[in-house]
Amino acid sequence: MDILYIIGAKYFFIIPIFIGIILFVRSSRFLKKELLIFSIPSLGLSLLIGKILNHFIYNSRPFVVGGFSPLIEHAPDNGFPSDHMLLVASIAAIISFYNKKLGALLWFFAILVGISRVLVGVHHIIDIVGSALIAIISSTVIYLSLKKRRMI
Numbered sequence: 001m002d003i004l005y006i007i008g009a010k011y012f013f014i015i016p017i018f019i020g021i022i023l024f025v026r027s028s029r030f031l032k033k034e035l036l037i038f039s040i041p042s043l044g045l046s047l048l049i050g051k052i053l054n055h056f057i058y059n060s061r062p063f064v065v066g067g068f069s070p071l072i073e074h075a076p077d078n079g080f081p082s083d084h085m086l087l088v089a090s091i092a093a094i095i096s097f098y099n100k101k102l103g104a105l106l107w108f109f110a111i112l113v114g115i116s117r118v119l120v121g122v123h124h125i126i127d128i129v130g131s132a133l134i135a136i137i138s139s140t141v142i143y144l145s146l147k148k149r150r151m152i
Contacts, residue, residue: 008116
């Protein structure tokens with residue numbers, strides 16, 4: 001069973017990236033432009049907030065606190081927020097504004113990534129939930145701001 005957790009923690013984040021790329025490539029020129037106008041600042045804001053919070057909120061990784069070896073190698077640094085979850089949740093949040101079904105699928109993968117990162121011992125649940133909230137808030141703020149300015 002550990003191998004499934006390891007695969008989920010190390011590699012599942014790639015799937016939403018590919019799904020996002022496929023959606024972008026198969027979209028109309030208008031939608032491509034809109035996706036770029038929306039996704040670049042959304043991803044940027046998520047990353048910025050994540051980096052800022054990383055300096056103010058310190059959460060030792062579970063394997064450091066618990067004194068065990070994680071199932072995957074990881075530095076014993078700050079676990080908040082989870083970068084893997086932040087990326088996947090940001091992609092899911094962005095795409096959810098355009099395609100609810102595809103967004104739901106991407107949130108499913110985000111949940112799998114988050115659970116896997118917890119089960120391999122490199123993140124606490126709060127690191128995962130925090131990342132998801134950062135992604136949701138960032139994408140919503142950018143979406144509403146761009147909508148208000150009629151840029152999307």
